[in-house]
Amino acid sequence: MKRHEQELESRVTQRAQTEGLVAGVERHQVAIYVGAIAVGAVAGWAAPTLGSALEHAINPVLAALLYVTFLQVPAAELVRSLRAGRFLGAALVVNFAVVPLVVAAMFAFLPDDQAVRLGVLLVLLTPCVDYVIVFTGLAGGSSRQLLAATPLLLLAQMVLLPVLLVAFMGADLTRIVEPEPFAEAFVVLIVIPLTLAWLTQAWAARRPAGRAVAGAAGAAMVPLMAATLVCVVASQLPKLDGNLAMVAGVVPFYVLFLAVMAVAGLAIARLFRLDVPASRAIVFTGATRNSLVVLPLALALPDALAIAAAVVVTQTLVEVVGMVVYVRLVPRLLTLGERCGSLT
Numbered sequence: 001m002k003r004h005e006q007e008l009e010s011r012v013t014q015r016a017q018t019e020g021l022v023a024g025v026e027r028h029q030v031a032i033y034v035g036a037i038a039v040g041a042v043a044g045w046a047a048p049t050l051g052s053a054l055e056h057a058i059n060p061v062l063a064a065l066l067y068v069t070f071l072q073v074p075a076a077e078l079v080r081s082l083r084a085g086r087f088l089g090a091a092l093v094v095n096f097a098v099v100p101l102v103v104a105a106m107f108a109f110l111p112d113d114q115a116v117r118l119g120v121l122l123v124l125l126t127p128c129v130d131y132v133i134v135f136t137g138l139a140g141g142s143s144r145q146l147l148a149a150t151p152l153l154l155l156a157q158m159v160l161l162p163v164l165l166v167a168f169m170g171a172d173l174t175r176i177v178e179p180e181p182f183a184e185a186f187v188v189l190i191v192i193p194l195t196l197a198w199l200t201q202a203w204a205a206r207r208p209a210g211r212a213v214a215g216a217a218g219a220a221m222v223p224l225m226a227a228t229l230v231c232v233v234a235s236q237l238p239k240l241d242g243n244l245a246m247v248a249g250v251v252p253f254y255v256l257f258l259a260v261m262a263v264a265g266l267a268i269a270r271l272f273r274l275d276v277p278a279s280r281a282i283v284f285t286g287a288t289r290n291s292l293v294v295l296p297l298a299l300a301l302p303d304a305l306a307i308a309a310a311v312v313v314t315q316t317l318v319e320v321v322g323m324v325v326y327v328r329l330v331p332r333l334l335t336l337g338e339r340c341g342s343l344t
Helices: 002-027 029-046 048-055 058-071 075-083 085-107 114-124 131-138 143-169 179-206 208-219 221-240 244-248 251-271 276-287 291-299 307-343
Strands: none
Touching (some): 029 221, 029 307, 048 221, 058 179, 058 208, 058 221, 085 143, 085 251, 131 143, 179 291, 221 307
């Protein structure tokens, strides 16, 4: 009896230590992400051959990250999210109506290079589905509602992205860009991780081993995100050689996009009369982009358009810094918006 109690106490202690470690990692995840980018940059600069090898790891690591992300979305929660009409409507409007209009206003001023413009379009026209959940939660936003809407946002962007690319770049784009890599990325990065996540949920509902696996996978989100950032930055940094000035030319547009979408997201949230947590989530989903998921699409482009991948990665670097600012700015922006609304 005493031995059984000691084993039980030991298990409880180990679980508490594990939970404490996970909580500590989550508290410092922004610093971890910035550190991962720095590690990737140093590795890519100091060992370009290592960076080339890491490029092959991007898809597997990203698929694992998305599996863990989808694991946080119960299938029943997805059904309920479809009934959250106002939030879902606001998310769709801000991402697939407002964002294309903002991008259209900037498009004529982008560097006059087809690959650069294609890279900008790929990343700005697709809403984020991974670390947007993290930053939304850090800002006090409704990360749960946004997480539940993630599969629908993914499906919508994959359906609409080819249409929007042709609208901006012209029908000639269909002769340059092959559809097969897009279909492959959709299956590998979306269909398979989502299916595995829901199978894991079903397993966890029936067996303790399933619950243990689901818990361990959930704890791996921050390390997987950091690993993804290291692989992406290290593999793409060497490709900037000789193209740095051209890629740097898109940085002001990424910064402008973040600034405009902060205000636009607030306006859409007010239009749909959302509460404060939901409003913060809408601001974040409108501003954060899907750079990590569309990067494999950019990497699959012909050699003549290879710089598009570096343009996509550059957006990631700008956005991570921007999200640190957003976490502090968005709550204040919403408070200011409420005060202005009460005065009118």
